[in-house]
Amino acid sequence: MVSAATVVATLVAVVVGLVVGPTSIGAGAILADLLAHVGVGHARLNALDGTIVWQLRAPRMVLGLLAGAMLAVAGGSYQGIFRNPLADPYLLGVAAGAGLGATVAIVHDGGAVNVPTWTPWLAFAGALVAVALTWLIGGRGPRSTTSTLILAGVAMAALLTSAQTFLLQQASAQSLARVYIWLLGSLASANWSSVEVVLPYVLLCSLICVMAGRALDVMSVGEEEARALGLSVRQVRGVVVGAASLGTAAVVSVVGLIGFVGIIVPHIVRLLVGTSYRRILPLSVVFGAAFLVLCDTVARTVLAPSELPLGVVTAIIGAPVFVIILSLRRGVRS
Amino acid sequence: MKRFLPRGLVVALVASTWPLLSASLAGASMPTCIVSLSPTATDTLFTIGAGAQVKAVDQDSTVPLAAARLARKDKINALNPSAEAIAALCPSPASELVVISYNANDIAKQLSTLGVTVLEQDAPSSLSAAYAQIRQLGLVSGHAVKANALAVALQARILGYAQRMPRHSGKVVSVYYEISAAPYYSLTSSTFVGSFMRSLGVVNIADPENTSADAGYPSLNPEYIVKANPNLILLAGDATAAAVKQRRGWSSIKAVRYGHVVVLTANEASQWGFLLGDLAQRISASVIGVINDPRVWK
Numbered sequence: 001m002v003s004a005a006t007v008v009a010t011l012v013a014v015v016v017g018l019v020v021g022p023t024s025i026g027a028g029a030i031l032a033d034l035l036a037h038v039g040v041g042h043a044r045l046n047a048l049d050g051t052i053v054w055q056l057r058a059p060r061m062v063l064g065l066l067a068g069a070m071l072a073v074a075g076g077s078y079q080g081i082f083r084n085p086l087a088d089p090y091l092l093g094v095a096a097g098a099g100l101g102a103t104v105a106i107v108h109d110g111g112a113v114n115v116p117t118w119t120p121w122l123a124f125a126g127a128l129v130a131v132a133l134t135w136l137i138g139g140r141g142p143r144s145t146t147s148t149l150i151l152a153g154v155a156m157a158a159l160l161t162s163a164q165t166f167l168l169q170q171a172s173a174q175s176l177a178r179v180y181i182w183l184l185g186s187l188a189s190a191n192w193s194s195v196e197v198v199l200p201y202v203l204l205c206s207l208i209c210v211m212a213g214r215a216l217d218v219m220s221v222g223e224e225e226a227r228a229l230g231l232s233v234r235q236v237r238g239v240v241v242g243a244a245s246l247g248t249a250a251v252v253s254v255v256g257l258i259g260f261v262g263i264i265v266p267h268i269v270r271l272l273v274g275t276s277y278r279r280i281l282p283l284s285v286v287f288g289a290a291f292l293v294l295c296d297t298v299a300r301t302v303l304a305p306s307e308l309p310l311g312v313v314t315a316i317i318g319a320p321v322f323v324i325i326l327s328l329r330r331g332v333r334s
Numbered sequence: 335m336k337r338f339l340p341r342g343l344v345v346a347l348v349a350s351t352w353p354l355l356s357a358s359l360a361g362a363s364m365p366t367c368i369v370s371l372s373p374t375a376t377d378t379l380f381t382i383g384a385g386a387q388v389k390a391v392d393q394d395s396t397v398p399l400a401a402a403r404l405a406r407k408d409k410i411n412a413l414n415p416s417a418e419a420i421a422a423l424c425p426s427p428a429s430e431l432v433v434i435s436y437n438a439n440d441i442a443k444q445l446s447t448l449g450v451t452v453l454e455q456d457a458p459s460s461l462s463a464a465y466a467q468i469r470q471l472g473l474v475s476g477h478a479v480k481a482n483a484l485a486v487a488l489q490a491r492i493l494g495y496a497q498r499m500p501r502h503s504g505k506v507v508s509v510y511y512e513i514s515a516a517p518y519y520s521l522t523s524s525t526f527v528g529s530f531m532r533s534l535g536v537v538n539i540a541d542p543e544n545t546s547a548d549a550g551y552p553s554l555n556p557e558y559i560v561k562a563n564p565n566l567i568l569l570a571g572d573a574t575a576a577a578v579k580q581r582r583g584w585s586s587i588k589a590v591r592y593g594h595v596v597v598l599t600a601n602e603a604s605q606w607g608f609l610l611g612d613l614a615q616r617i618s619a620s621v622i623g624v625i626n627d628p629r630v631w632k
Contacts, residue, residue: 022419048427048448055447056418169517172551181413181438188416188439305390305419306411307439 006269006286010065013290013297017061018053020297022304025049060190064296065289066202067187067251068261072288073281074244075262076269077209080216080277081240082146089248089262092153092241093130096160098252099183101126103164106178107171119182120197120253127249130156135241145223146237184309185258187296194254205247206285212240216277258292259311264318265291271325291318364476365431365451367424371412372435375455376401378468378607379433382484384475390423397601397609412436417444424450431474457606458526459550464606465489484608491611495618496533500625507624508537510554510564510589513603514571517553524550526606530614534621539564556581563587565624567595568617570603592629596620 019027029044030053036043045053074089082091090096101122138144138152168176215236219226223233248262265288266280273279295313302308369390370376376395379388385400392412396402408423415438424430427449434441435456442452453474458464465485472481509531513519520540523532528550531538539562543552560583567578567589575595584590602613624630 022416023422051448052418052421056444169553171553172519172549175549177413178436186414186439188414188441189444191440191443300416300418303409303411304416305408305423307414307416309414 003283003286006283006290009290010286013293014061014065016297017064017293018057020301021052021057022301023049023052025053055191059192059195060187060296060300061293062195063190063198063255064187064293066195066198067255067258068265068292069285069289070198070202070206070247070251071258071261072265072269072284072291073206073209074248076266076277076281076284077212077216077240077244078262079266080212080220080280081237082150083220083222084146084150085267086263087150089244090157090257090259091150092134092245093156093160094127094245094248094252095257096157096164097126097128097130098123098249099126099257100130100160100164100167101253102182102256103167103171103179106182107167107175120194124249124253126160127252128246130160131241131245131249135238139237139241144234149237149241181309182256185256185311186299186307187255187310188300188307190255198250198254201247201250205243205250208243209240209247210281210285212236212243213276213278213281216240216281220275220277255310257311258314260314260318261288261292264314264322268322268325365474366429367426368431368433368475369410369420369423370395370401370433371410371415371420372433372455373397373601374435374467374605374607374609375433375453375471377601377605377609378471378481378484379475381608382468382472382475382477382481384471384477387475390420397605413438415439415441417441417448421445421448421450433471459524460529461489461492461526461610464526464610468607488608488611492530492614495614496530499534499618500622501535505625505631506535506537507566507621508539508562508564509566509568509621510539510559510562511568512571512573513551515573515577518556518559519551519553519571522550522552526610527613527617530610531617534618536566536621556583560584560587564589565592565594565630566620568620569595569597570600573597588630589624592627594620594624594627594630 015027018030019025025045032041032044033050033053035041043050071089075087078087078089078091079085102119105119105122134149134153134156137156138148168179215231218229218231219233219236226233266284269280269283269287273283292314295317296310298317299308299310299313364387366387367389368379368384368387370379370388371392373392373395376388376391377397379385380398380401388401388404390408390410391401391404392410393405394412395405412434413436417439420432420441421427421430430450431453432445432450433453433455437454442454445452453470455467455470458467465488468481468485472478511521511527513521521528522540522544523529523538524544528538539559540552540554543554544550565588569578575597578584578595579590589595596616598613598616602609602616
């Protein structure tokens, strides 16, 4: 029942992502145009509307699906690995590393009219270096535990954030505004190239996370108990943290820092289907994708011809939805 | 409708490419719908007679009054614009020109995909680049003659201020130009305003603090500013002369002590088009005021 509902939600998000926008284009015409692309019937969109739908809205919607799916499943995986309900995909320094990388790129180019083209690559590298350093400090050796890894992540995030603050203090006011916009996250500059960049990372990494659901269920009883049951805890931890971090780094480098998805979506799914990660993780993929596309639809339409930062919308929509579901669950239990 | 530029052309213009661009645009027809996401371009467009073609502007375009009315209507945030919605502001992409000073959300590429012509004009690094931008706007909007006349007049006006500046041996005016306070952002001689101040023969206290990362707009330590003891302070941010006097230690600065703290209007301080003449006039008058104040040179 819940699975069917999330799939329906995703379909609704896809339709809304393509149909709703500042320009009024009918759903029927879009559907006819889509069918014409596969050789059925005739295209009903004129050239301009076709460009708007297939070159602006469609890549943005697909990138939203990929980013939402990855952030949600990464958040759920982190919560399982660290057995901490407050864990999110940025726990091990991905956000701080990506933020520092993007800041270096933007500040280096100072007052340039364009955001430097190498910003995503530097953000990606920054995120991976941050997680690698966190792992080297807190995840290696026989005495390493999830706690040492979390503490290393906190320390690394603090260090990289302070480096970013130092750079911003040296930068011009113009660069400050640009870094700030990047930090708030957006799908506005999405195109098919950015989808191609992110797609393999999201497919591979989310698949690994979903497949780790059974192991995470075993680990939920405790690391010692999981070892006693024959599970290689360190190996699982390494694979899941690596996959979740790599996927998150790829997404963040393209869309910026979109908060709340990675923490709120797994919790909403958990409230709906229970505590088994075998169900939480695949449903987080679907629900996260739908959630982000719907939030982005609000972000790009509510203030048109301007846009709202996507991170603001995810928080404004996500928090009340979470509270409502939590209240309903309490009502059912009592 | 006849197109005025090749489809999808994004024109990133700088002074050095001007002759090339002039040749490529020769014979092109006028855009009938202009959207300006740059306050400087907005002011210039209205000044050169292209106001009737301007259909929408960003929320910071408050000069002239006709532009301010448009700004209130659409409330476009140039730092976070929607390409689809910007394109929809005009009846046809073929007749639309969008002027931007910052390529937020990769809007230049997205509008270009939709067949809209985009002109990118970021903050110039010199006065000659600022004049070139006025001529560019004239060319792409179909008001080249008027724009050229404006650029020539502006250039002559600004040059006149520098030439009329009294030169007294031993009276070198040191200036602190404040863009914002806490942190204290200033500008160096590598910017278009800084290059004008240099032409007046003043010393800019921010010049030694220039780094590659700040693009000519460094942040200064307040202790450094107090120690530099400028004769003249130009306030381009929100601060007032009274507020500057209240800052700890600043009352010892000559500019504060002798009342040479000048507040610039937001438009004067942030635009590099027609209003540059007014800014040059304010700065040169302020510098002359310091030179003629015997208390400063005691």
